[in-house]
Amino acid sequence: MTSTFTRWYLATGLASALLLAPGSTHAQDLLNQLESTPTDSLRREYVTATFKGTRIVNGHSIETPGRGSMLFLISHRFGTLNSGAYEFFGLDQATIRLGLEYGLTDRLAVGVGRSSLEKTYDGFVKYKVLRQSSGPRPLPVSVTLLATSAVSTLKFQPQPERSTTSRFTYTYQALLARKFSSNLSVQLMPTLVHRNYVALRRDQNDVYALGAAARQKLTKRVALTAEYYYVLPGNTADDYRNSLALGFDIETGGHVFQLHFTNSQGMIEKFFIPQTTGNFFDGDIYFGFNISRAFQLSNRE
Amino acid sequence: MAQSKFLTRTGTISFFSATPIEDIEARSQMVGAAVDVQVGQVAFTVPMKSFQFPKSLMQEHFNENYVESEKYPRATFSGRLVNWTAAALPATGPQPVQVEGDLTIHGVTKHIRVPGTLEKQGNRLLVKSKFAVAPADYNIEIPALVRNQIAKSVDVTVNLACNPAP
Numbered sequence: 001m002t003s004t005f006t007r008w009y010l011a012t013g014l015a016s017a018l019l020l021a022p023g024s025t026h027a028q029d030l031l032n033q034l035e036s037t038p039t040d041s042l043r044r045e046y047v048t049a050t051f052k053g054t055r056i057v058n059g060h061s062i063e064t065p066g067r068g069s070m071l072f073l074i075s076h077r078f079g080t081l082n083s084g085a086y087e088f089f090g091l092d093q094a095t096i097r098l099g100l101e102y103g104l105t106d107r108l109a110v111g112v113g114r115s116s117l118e119k120t121y122d123g124f125v126k127y128k129v130l131r132q133s134s135g136p137r138p139l140p141v142s143v144t145l146l147a148t149s150a151v152s153t154l155k156f157q158p159q160p161e162r163s164t165t166s167r168f169t170y171t172y173q174a175l176l177a178r179k180f181s182s183n184l185s186v187q188l189m190p191t192l193v194h195r196n197y198v199a200l201r202r203d204q205n206d207v208y209a210l211g212a213a214a215r216q217k218l219t220k221r222v223a224l225t226a227e228y229y230y231v232l233p234g235n236t237a238d239d240y241r242n243s244l245a246l247g248f249d250i251e252t253g254g255h256v257f258q259l260h261f262t263n264s265q266g267m268i269e270k271f272f273i274p275q276t277t278g279n280f281f282d283g284d285i286y287f288g289f290n291i292s293r294a295f296q297l298s299n300r301e
Numbered sequence: 302m303a304q305s306k307f308l309t310r311t312g313t314i315s316f317f318s319a320t321p322i323e324d325i326e327a328r329s330q331m332v333g334a335a336v337d338v339q340v341g342q343v344a345f346t347v348p349m350k351s352f353q354f355p356k357s358l359m360q361e362h363f364n365e366n367y368v369e370s371e372k373y374p375r376a377t378f379s380g381r382l383v384n385w386t387a388a389a390l391p392a393t394g395p396q397p398v399q400v401e402g403d404l405t406i407h408g409v410t411k412h413i414r415v416p417g418t419l420e421k422q423g424n425r426l427l428v429k430s431k432f433a434v435a436p437a438d439y440n441i442e443i444p445a446l447v448r449n450q451i452a453k454s455v456d457v458t459v460n461l462a463c464n465p466a467p
C-alpha cells in the first residue's frame with residue numbers, strides 16, 4: 001500500500017516537474033550553458049584607458065591617440081603662487097605649450113609642440129610595445145616607449161651664438177603602467193635626458209631619472225593624479241629639485257581637462273626633469289592646466 | 302527527432318545611434334547565442350568590450366563611462382518565442398516571430414518583446430531581429446555636454462547564423 005502510494009507520488013511529482021518547468025528557467029539554462037563554455041575566457045582582452053589622457057601632468061602616460069585620431073593640446077602654466085598679490089599669485093604670468101599629436105596606428109603615435117619657454121620646438125615618437133591584458137597568456141603591465149627631441153630657438157646672448165647641434169636635447173623613456181582596478185592606475189618611468197650642451201663643466205650631459213605616477217578615479221569622469229620624478233644622484237640632482245605635480249583630470253566628452261599644481265614651469269621633459277628649480281613646499285607652485293581636444297581625421301576601419 | 306538546439310559564438314550585434322550632430326555605429330562579432338526550436342527558447346550573451354567603434358575615443362567612452370564594461374562585462378538576453386510550436390518553422394524562407402524575455406544591459410534587466418525572423422538554411426538556423434533600446438531605461442547616464450550627440454533610442458540589429466548543437 002505504502003509503496004504504491006510512494007510510486008504514485010513520485011510519478012506525479014516527476015510529471016508535474018516536467019510539465020510545469022517554467023519556460024524562463026529553461027532559457028536561463030541555455031544562457032548559463034552559453035556563459036559557462038570557456039570561449040570567452042580564451043579570448044585575450046586588452047586593458048583600456050589606463051589613463052585619461054596622453055599626459056599625466058607634465059610627463060607622458062602610456063596612452064597614445066587611437067588610429068586616425070589627432071589631439072590638439074594646450075598646456076599652460078601660470079607663475080608661482082608665492083609671487084604675491086602684486087602678481088595676482090602668478091596669474092599675471094604664463095608659459096604655454098601648443099601641441100599636436102596623431103595616432104598613425106592604435107599603437108604608434110607622433111607629435112610636435114612649441115613651448116614659449118626658451119622658444120622650444122619639440123617632436124616625439126611613441127610606441128605601445130606591450131599592452132596589459134587578461135585571458136590566455138595575460139600580461140600584468142603595459143609598456144610604451146617614448147623618444148623625444150627638443151630644440152631651443154632662443155637668440156642666445158651674449159655672442160657667440162650657439163651652434164645648431166648644441167641646441168638639441170633628447171629624452172628616452174620607458175613607460176610601464178598597470179591598471180590595478182578601474183579606479184587605480186600606477187606608472188613608472190625610467191628616463192634618460194641627454195643634453196648636447198650644458199653651460200657649466202659640472203653640469204651633466206646625461207641626466208637619469210626615475211618617475212612614478214598614479215591616477216585614482218574619484219568619479220566616472222574625475223580623477224586625481226600625482227606625478228614625481230626622482231633625479232638620480234649627480235650634480236644636476238644637487239643643483240635642481242625633483243619635479244612634483246598633483247592634478248585633477250576632468251573628462252567632458254571629446255575633451256580631457258587637466259588642472260594641476262606643480263613646482264616645474266616647463267612642460268617638456270628637458271625642462272621639468274633636469275631643470276626644475278621650484279620648492280613645492282615653499283610655495284613655488286605653478287598652477288596650470290592641459291586641455292586636449294580630439295579630432296578624428298580618419299575612421300579606424 | 303529533428304535537430305532542436307542551435308548555437309553560435311560568432312553572431313553579430315550592431316547598434317546605431319542617429320542624431321543631427323553625429324551618427325554612431327558599433328558592431329560586435331562575438332555574440333554567443335543559443336536557440337532551442339523544439340521548446341522555443343532563445344538566449345544570447347555579448348561581451349561589451351567586443352563592440353568596435355569607428356573612433357577609438359567613442360569606444361573608450363562607451364566602455365569607461367556609459368556601459369561600465371569592467372563592472373558589467375556582458376549584455377544578456379534570455380527569453381522565449383511567443384505562441385511557438387516547433388512545426389511553425391517552414392522548410393524554406395524566413396518565419397516572422399515575436400520574442401519575449403529579459404534583456405540585461407549595464408546590470409539592469411528589462412522585460413522586452415521584440416520582432417524577429419527565423420530561417421532554416423541547410424542545417425543552419427538564421428536568426429534576425431531589429432529593435433530599439435533606450436539607454437535611459439538601463440541607467441546609462443549621458444552627460445549633458447554630449448547628450449545631443451547620442452540618440453535617446455538606439456537601434457539594435459541582431460544577426461545570427463547558428464549551427465546545430467550536439
